[in-house]
Each structure stands twice: as structure tokens, then as C-alpha cells.
Amino acid sequence: MVINIQIILYYSSSDLPRLLKSIQILEVGNQSVCFHLVDQSENEEEYDKVLKQYNEIKQIQNISIDLTKQKNYGFGKGHNEIYRKNKDTYKDFFVILNPDSILHSDLTTNILIYLNQLEHLNWGLLELQQFPSESPKYYNPVTLETNWASGAGLIVRLEPFETIGMFDENIFMYGEDVDLSIRMRMNKYKILTLPNAKFTHLTKDTDVSKESKFARVNKQAAELYLRYKFAKDKDVEKYASFINANDPDRKDILSEFERMKNKLNKRTYYKNFVDKNQDYTNIRWTL
């Protein structure tokens, strides 16, 4: 079995050296690991920097790394594209990682231990544990079940991923992981957090006051879109009422929401599908 890991780069040349160093000290043993690095910067100068760093990587036994580039499709569609190109070589699952990551040397070993233990469980997504700050949401410490899995570090099982129609390509960035999680649960696939499969995530946006306009607009638009897609109009209106009329980003948020909304073919009311005994509340996604 090969562990395939997809990483989208977007002006990531400052983060890449440490990620590549950590790949080189990964304890893989006899396990084969294949990294698919895909640059979406659409900038030759940036790609040259990435290529130079890539060319400095030494041969590592059982680890292969390929580097390609593609259009800037955003997060979900970008990963769908990488998946489509490589899926013939995938078996059972693949991993998605952010470029601002440093792998812990025992990451793949721990992933395999979990996968063996979870063999008979109907899982769709397994979330890797972020270090030093965990993703700010609840998971059950006994069953490891959680409401949604962050796309920063994620194991995706192939069969459920295909069944639910992969990532929603209407979403450019932010919220696509929540959307994928909701659709997994609607289809009765479980989502678990793996506390011992850790990677360092050098997250830059934990302080919302320093959040970029791009991040804020896209996150808020996704909040509206996901409510539109899975909930009722009153839920959309309620969330929209939190965005102040004088908010300088309001126009852009609503316009991005409209763009996504117009592309959506079908709304699905989540309460008709999901387990009513499950808790659907957390900090980021509340219905």
C-alpha cells in the first residue's frame, strides 16, 4: 500500500523548505509514501523558487515527491483535479495536507496504526491532529467522533469521496471541508479525529483581527452558502443579519455568496438525512 499525500502550494516558497526537511526525516520503514506537490501560484518566478527547493531534495528510500503546477482552482477544485489525475494509483484512501505544515516524524506510522484499528468502521474522513494548537472544536475522546474535519490535514477514503461527489467546486476556498463533512455524515460515513497522528500547522489566521480581507470575505460567504445549501432561508437571513450594514466587506461577502448560490443545483435539508441524536453545534458551524 502507498500513502498518497496531496499538497497544494500557493506562494508557499517560504514554508516549503521546512515541510521538505520534515518529509526527509519521516519514519516510513517499508511503507511507501508519495507526495503530490501542485503549485497553483500561476507565477513563473514563484514556481522557479519552488522548483529550486524541490531540486535540492535528496533521494529518500520509499518516499517519492512529484512537483507539478496547475491553474489556481482554489482548494476544493484544486484537490479534485489532483485526485482525478492520480486516482488510478490510489488505493483505499489519500491524504490532504496544507503547505504550511511540518510533519512529525511518526506521522505516517501513526496513520497506519489508526487505519488498522478502524478497518471495520464506516469512516469517510479522518482528521489529523494539529500541533501546537488543536483545531478549535470538540471530538469525543473515547469514540474520536467529531462533527467536521479540517482540510488542513485530512485522510479521505476513496469510496465515500466518490459516492458523495468529491469537493463542492462552487466553493473557491474556506468551508469546503465543512461541506464535505456534512455530506459525509448525511451519507452515514463517520468522521474521526486522530489525536496521535500529529503535524505542526503554522496557522497564520488564529487572530481574526489580523485576518486578510480575502480570508474574511470567503469564510463569511461560505457560512452563508452552507446555510443556503443545507438549511432554511431563515438560517441564511439570521447569519446575514450578523454582518453589519456598515461592514466594509459586506458587499463582497454577499456578492461571493450570490456567485456560489447561483451555481448550486440542489438544496438539501440536513435534518432529513442526518442522525438526530448527534450534536451539530460547534464554534465554527452552528445550525
Place this chain on the structure above:
Amino acid sequence: MIGKWTVILRTQGKNNELELKNALNSLVAQTYENLSVILTIHTDNNKTAKDTLEFIKPFQKMVEISPIIIKEKQGNRSHPLNVALKSLNSDFVSFLDNDDIYYPPH
């Protein structure tokens, strides 16, 4: 060139590798570029010292780590820090115990 920062990382007695791993992973993730680590291994147990030296090897490929094994004055927690400070060649210094971590922009 930014000034050199050394972190004196202290371990004592029988090491807990899980804790030390978290401490080292947090140092590897520091955004400050000119960083090195002095690891004080304060133990009179030769096996513990040997295991620790083996354990830090992968991390030494990510960040400069100079280990110092200190056998005397067991139980005196300041002693290894003083030993490390004497070998210091750095503009800034900070301390970290093996059961603590720094956040990346520390």
C-alpha cells in the same frame, strides 16, 4: 543577519519521550530563523542518556541541537542551566523544560 537565539532545553531523570518530542517539535516550528538548542540531559543513568541521544537524531536534521550530559548534582534543577550557560555562544537565550512547548512565533 539576525542575532543568534539559543534555547536551553532541560531534561531530568528518566525522560518521557512523548513530552520531549512535543518540546522538540515546537522548537523545530519556530519562525525565528537563527535558532539553536542546547539540550541538557541531567541523569546518572547511562541508558537514559544514550536513548535520549538516539531519540534526538531526526530532530538534529531540522535544527542545531547540542546535547550536554550532566551526571553530578542530581535533583539540583539549576545546575544544568548554569552548565549550559557557560558553554553559550549566542546573542539571546531562553529556557524550556522538556514538558513544555513554545508556540511557533515565540
